[in-house]
Amino acid sequence: MFTAAAESFLKQAREIQEEELRRFASRVATVLQGPEPGPEAADCLQRLHLSVAASKYPRRLDGKFVDLLQAVLCSPKSPEQIQLLCAAILREMSPCNDLTLSCDEIRDTKLLSLVSSVLLAQGNKKAEVSAVGQRIVKVLERRLPEGQSARYLLPVLSNVIRLSPESLTEASPWGSDLLHLLSQPGPVTEVDGAIATDFFTVLSVGQYYTEDQWLNVQAFSMLRNWLLCYGAKGLKPPNSDDKMGMDRSVMSVVSTTSTAGRLLPPKDRLREKAFEYCQRLIEQSNRRPLKKDDGDLQKACLIEAVTIMDIICKQDSSYVYRSVSFLKILHSRISGDATYARALLPIAQFFLNHGKTAAVDSDAIYKHLFTDIPAQLFHNPSLAFEFVQFCKDNTQLFTETSSIFRQSFPNLFKFLAWNSPPLISEFVDLLPFLLDASTAIEIFHLLLDLPCLTAALDVQLRSTALPTSERACDPAVKPTTCLEAFRHPQYKSMFQYLLRTKSAPEEAPQRLIPLRQLLGSLSSSPRVVQCAETVPVLLELFFRVVAEFADARLINQLVVLLLQRSDQLYEIPAFKDDVYRVLSSQLVMLCKLRPALVVELSTEILEFSGTVGNIQNKEAIFSHLVWAVGEYLSVSYDKRCTVEQISRFFETLEAMLFEITQLRPLASTPSYAPRAISVLMATLTKLAARSQDLIPRVSMFLSKMRTFVQNPAVTSVYSEEDLEEILIRATELMNLLKMPSVAQFVFTPPVDVGSTRFQREVNETLPFALRIVTRLLEPAPSFMPG
Amino acid sequence: MALGVLPSPACPPAPRGSPYRWMQVASQCQLLQSSSGRPSAPQLPQLPDEPVLLQDAPGGLFQLPPGDPFPERVTVAWLSVVALAFALVCDPQENLSLAEITLRRLAPRLLASLRLLGPGADVLLRPETIDVLLDRFLPHGQMLFLNELFLQAVDREMGIKASR
Secondary structure, eight states: OOOHHHHHHHHHHHHOOHHHHHHHHHHHHHHHHSSSOOHHHHHHHHHHHHHHHHOSSOOOOOHHHHHHHHHHHHOTTSOHHHHHHHHHHHHHTOSOTTOOOOSTTOOOHHHHHHHHHHHGGGOSTTOHHHHHHHHHHHHHHSOOOTTOOGGGTHHHHHHHHHHOGGGGGGGTTHHHHHHHHTTOOOSOEETTSOBOOSOOOTTEEOSSOOHHHHHHHHHHHHHHHHIIIIITTTOOOTTOOTHHHHTHHHHHHHHHHOSOGGGSOHHHHHHHHHHHHHHHHHHHTTSOOSSHHHHHHHHHHHHHHHHHHHHHHHHOGGGHHHHHHHHHHHHHHHTTOGGGGGGHHHHHHHHHHHTTTTTOOOHHHHHIIIIIHHHHHTTOHHHHHHHHHHHHHTGGGGGSTTSHHHHTHHHHHHHHHHSHHHHHHHHHHHHHHHOSTTTHHHHHHHHHTHHHHHHHHHHHHHHHHSOGGGGOOOTTSOOOSHHHHHHSHHHHHHHHHHTOSSOOTTSOGGGGHHHHHHGGGGTTSHHHHHHHHHHHHHHHHHHHHHHHHOOHHHHHHHHHHHHHHTTSOOSOHHHHHHHHHHHHHHHHHHHHHOTTHHHHTHHHHHHHHTOHHHHHHOHHHHHHHHHHHHHHOSTTTOTTOOHHHHHHHHHHHHHHHHHHHOOOSSSOOOOOOHHHHHHHHHHHHHHHHHSGGGHHHHHHHHHTHHHHHHOHHHHTTSOHHHHHHHHHHHHHHHHHHTSHHHHHHHHSOOTTGGGSHHHHTHHHHHHHHHHHHHHHHSOOTTOOOO | OEEEEEEOTTSOOOOTTOTHHHHHHHHHHHHHHHHTTOOSSOOOOSSTTSOOOOTTOOEEEEEEOTTSSSSSOEEEEEEEETTEEEEEEEOTTSOHHHHHHHHHHHHHHHHHHTTTTSSSOHHHHOHHHHHHHHHHHSGGGOOOOOOHHHHHHHHHHHTOOOOO
C-alpha cells in the first residue's frame, strides 16, 4: 500500500506500547519546555502525532502533558509549525476530558481559528460549539486590530452554524455584516477579460485581492448554509415589533421592487442581496472564460446560484415571480449545451418546487431533462449520479402513471447500465417507485436485458464517434460487426427499441433475439460484465416489490414470461446461472402466493417440464418448477384440479424421469443433476398419493432405481454420495407409498395446515419426514417413538 | 492504494480505524478503471517531481448509507491519481461540482507538498503540512468558490508551485 519506509513507520506507531509512549511523551515535554522549540521539537511532535493517530484504539496521554500542549499552542512565542502540530495532536485525542482550552482570551484570529478547530472536535459535550460561535461573533463585531484578518474566522462561523445552529440566536446582527461582504465594489475584470461594471463576486477577477474581496468569496461560499439556518428560523431583528407580521404583505410588495432594501429588516435585506448576487453570478456565467478551468467554476457557481434562489423562494414566495422568468431564460440558454447539463437539475428542482405558485408550465423543461439528457449523457458518471439523486429526492413524481417522469424509466436505466458500481445501491432505492401493475412486465424484460443495454450503448457511442464518411451502410450486405449492424435496416429498429427513451409496453421483446445474439461479441467487455452482476440483486428486489401488489393476472403473466425468457438471455454464463438461480426461487414464491396458477398455466408448465433440454440447461428452474407441481397440483389448492390433470402431469414427468434414468448400453450415459432426479421422484410420488391408481406405476419405477444406481455406466458419471442419496430417497418414497393414507396426508394437507412452518419448509423437511415414516415401517431396535 | 480522507464538518467523524471506507473508494476506483479498459496499475512517473496530469484522472461520486460507517448518509467524491486515491466526504445536499473541483485542486498540491509519489513517508509525518493546505482550500471543511487567479494568489501566499 505505502512505500516501505512509510509502512515501517506506521507499524512502529501502531505497535508502540503504553509505557513506551508515556516515556516518549515526557521526552517531548522536556524538549517543548526548553528555551526555543526548534526542529527537534517538531520532529518529536510529528512522531507523537503519528502514534496517537495511527492506532485503532484511542491513546491516552497524561493530563499534565495535555496542559503543556495547550500552553504551547496558545503561546505567542511558539513557531507556527509547533502550534499546528500541538493542535493536530489535541484533535486526534478528542474527545479529551483533560482539555481546559478556551477561546475566550485569544485575540489573534489565526490562533483563534486553530484553537476553535480543537474545541469543535470535542463533540459538544460542554457546549464548546456555542462558546466558540459566540466568541467569534464578538471578535468580528469589534474592529479588528491592525494585521489581524477576519479571513480565518468566517469558516469557523460556517462550521458552527452547521454543527449547532442554535448557538447563534443571540447574534442576529451578523446577518447584516454578511450582507455588507456580499456588496463589494471593485475595479476588477470579468472572467472573459471585460471590465466589470457591477459589484464584485466570486466570478470577478482581480490581480491583488483585498481583504474584503477574500471575505466576499468566503461569504458566498457559506451563504447557502447561512440562509438555511438564519432564514428559516424566524429570527427577529433587534428592533422588531409585531409590526413585522402585519406588514408582511406590504413588505413583500416592497421587496419586489428591490429599491427599498434599506427599509427592510436585516434578514430580508440579506435575502435581497443574496438574490441579486445570484442573478449577477448567473449573468457572469454566460461569459466565456479566459482560463479554461474557470469554466468549471462557472458551472459550479451556476448550480449554487440556482439552488440559493430556490431556497430564497421557499423562505419568501414573493421572489418566485422575479425568479421564474429569469430562470426560464437561463434554461433556454444552457439547455443545448452538454457541458451545462448538471445545472439543469437544480433548475428543474426549482420549477418543481415553485412552478405551481407561479402558474408556469414547466413541462418542456421536464421533458427535455428526462428524454434528452439521459440518452445523450448517460456516460457522464457525475451527471448520472446527480440525476439519480434528483429522482430519489422527488419520488412523488413517479407515482403518476401518465407523467413524463414515469414514462421515461427506460432512459433512467441507461445510467445504471453504464455506471453500475456507484449506482446499483441508488437504484435499489429507486426501483420500488418505478414499479406498478402497468410497468412491471416491461421492467422485468428491461432488467433481464440490462447487460444488452450496456452493450448497445457502447455501440451507440462508438457509432456516434465515427466520422460521417464511415457511417454508410449497404443494406444488401449482412453486417458482421455490431458497429455495422447499428445502421443496418435489419437491426436498426431493434437497437432503437432497446435504446428507447420512453416506456413502450406493447412492444414484444422477442424481437430482440437476433440483436442479443449479435451483441454476444461484447459480452465479455468489463462494463457489460459489471452491469450483469447487478441484475440478480435487482431481480430479487423486483419480485419482492411486485409480490405486494400483483393480482392473479400479473402473477400468471410473470410466470409465463419467466419460463419464456429463460431461453432468451444474453449469453454470459455466470450471468445466466445467477439469473436462473433467482428466477427459480422467485418462481416458487409466486406459486406459493398463488397456488392455483399451477392448474391455470398447466399448458406452459407441461411444455417446460416436458423438455429434456431444460434439465440440462436450466436445471434450477426445472427442479423448482417440478417441485411446485408436486406441491400445489392438488384439489385442496384449486377445485379445478381434476384427476385428468394429475394424470397428464404424471405422464409427462414420468416420461422425463424415464428419459434421464434409462441405461443405454452402447451410447455413453449423460449425467443429469441429482437434484432433478430426486425432485422428479418426489413429485411423482406426491401425485400418486393424490390419485392412487398411479401408485403401482410409481412403486415399480422407484424399485428400478436400485438397478440404476448400481449400473457401472452410471457410477462412472455420478458421484457415490449422490447415488446413495438417490437410492435412499427412492426407498423412503416407496415405503411411504406402502401406507397410502399416510402418504396422502403428508403430501396433500388441508390448506390451513399448509401454512404451518413444517409445511412451508417441506422442501427441506420432507427428507426428515420420510425418514420418520421409514423408521415407523422398519423400526430399528433403538428407535424411540416421539 | 493509499488514501486520504477529508471529512466536511457536516459529517461527524467515522469510528476510529474503520477500514471499510478505504475499501469503498478503492473498489469504486478499480471497477471504474476496469470498465473503461484502462490498466489497473498505471506506471508511476519517472521522477517524483514530474507534473502529474489531472485532466484524465478518474474520479466519481457514490453514496454511503447511514451507519456505514458515518452516522448519517454521506456522498463521497473521489479522485484517483496514479496509485493514490483521494476522497472528500460530503453531506448529500452539498455542491458536488464544487467538491470535485476542490479535490482536483487539493490533490496536486498534496502530491507536491508531501512528495506523495516519492519514497518518503511525509504523508505520515507531516500533518502540519496537510493542515496548512486544508486550511487554505477547505478551511474548517468549508469548500470555497475560488477562481483561477484567486488560486494563484493562494499559492503565492503559501509559496508553493503547484503542478496543474
